[in-house]
Amino acid sequence: MGGASVFWIGVVVVGLCVGSLFTFKSKTDPTLWRTCTILTLMCCYLMWGLTYLAQLHPIIVPKRDDLRVEF
Template identity: 85%
Template structure:
């Protein structure tokens, strides 16, 4: 899976955001609805992507504490 998953989910998010441009034409205030939808999807994607990549390639490698030195 790896980094390609982040790319494909990003393409899906861009598609949803592009679809939001045409979805809110008949509402009372379409600019507000479009802006909120696009910002929500973009923020959720960025949070998910950063969290996924941080777990995929951690900066600090976890170390085990239960290893004991034999005397």
Template identity: 75%
Template structure:
């Protein structure tokens, strides 16, 4: 798993957002439901992608405390 996973999940989310454009036809306010669905999918994807990439390539490298000290 690497950076390509973020791309493929992004393609999946784009597909779901495109699918949301053609749903919610029989509801009372389809524009509101469509907008909420697309914004929810986009925000959840961005939060996941930023968190995943931050753990994949950390800015600050963690330091280990349990390393052996050479005397």
């Protein structure tokens, strides 16, 4: 799994956002429900994507202190 999984999951999230446009038609306030759903999906996707990519390519490479110096 690499950076391509962020793209494919992004496509799924966009599909869910488009699906939510057609889901909330008979509720009491459909605009509010659509906005909350799309905003929630996009915020969760951005948080997941940034965390995943930060762990995939870290800025600072961790160093182990418990290794013995070899002669």
